[in-house]
């Protein structure tokens with residue numbers, strides 16, 4: 001469903017916003033950070049039409065650009081054979097580019113899950129993961145797990161990405177292109193997008209919202225098929241709720257009380273659990289979309305029956321409109337945490353279900369050790385991906 005969105009960049013009058021971009025293009029060097037903001041990918045048809053007019057072309061040339069970007073999937077301006085050479089030259093001269101990055105490496109597990117490393121313009125690597133779900137007739141669903149930052153500053157204790165530090169936020173087109181490259185790799189359209197790759201989306205909300213708009217409007221991925229994940233950044237859930245998107249908010253909880261949570265998620269110190277739960281409740285009331293609470297089960301840390309009971313109580317106070325997604329921890333190199341036994345996971349599920357909490361357990365996939373939320377590794381070179389699926393947890397309930 002198309003809900004109104006108020007992506008900040010679009011608040012400025014269209015012509016002024018575009019002129020600012022073109023003017024910036026004329027004055028900044030090709031390798032500066034601003035260069036990435038001159039990507040055509042991510043722009044809407046009206047913006048592309050305005051750009052065409054600003055470069056001395058007729059408006060319909062902007063529609064042609066739109067088709068080239070989102071239908072033909074052209075990767076370079078020199079591939080824009082449908083538009084006059086003079087327009088292509090004007091685009092290049094003004095510093096515009098398509099905004100696609102080369103694939104640095106890709107690995108596919110035996111279950112089809114594929115992880116791709118994209119090499120960005122500044123040579124940084126980001127990860128994106130495609131997770132196919134097949135039925136009798138072939139692939140029926142393809143989920144893209146996209147990154148929103150290069151690295152992550154939040155340093156959750158169990159997370160490989162956090163351990164690798166933070167480099168920079170991604171621009172909107174660098175998020176959108178992750179979906180495009182997966183569609184090309186799988187030769188199948190992406191049906192679902194989860195912002196659960198590298199980075200904390202709420203720390204890059206402007207680009208995440210711009211990418212969300214593009215994925216929904218230009219690539220026709222339904223808002224309900226998009227999930228935005230967060231460990232919780234003060235004031236941002238309210239901000240997201242104000243956009244009234246029809247997308248799912250996934251909150252990485254990982255503990256049923258503030259004290260334990262602070263040991264697992266250090267950034268929780270600045271966001272009391274009570275305030276986080278209030279904001280989640282508000283998100284549900286504002287959008288009508290239930291919140292998914294992600295809970296990574298760490299053996300001997302947060303996986304006891306008492307923790308499940310405490311979690312049920314916390315959620316009961318939150319009212320309705322939520323779902324719990326349990327993620328048995330996938331150990332990473334150098335981590336002190338361990339994966340819980342299956343019977344412990346089942347006991348946790350039973351304790352929640354006995355208290356009428358809707359719960360699922362994330363199914364282990366071939367690259368899950370690298371592809372789960374916050375466990376995407378930015379250390380690919382040191383830790384090559386598994387080529388085949390590890391055997392564990394055949395009885396887990398699919399998420």
Ligand code: SF4
Pocket residue numbers: 152153154155156159160161162163197198199200231373374375
């Ligand atoms: S779990 Fe998510 S928010 Fe936490 S450090 Fe990892 S990427 Fe960042």
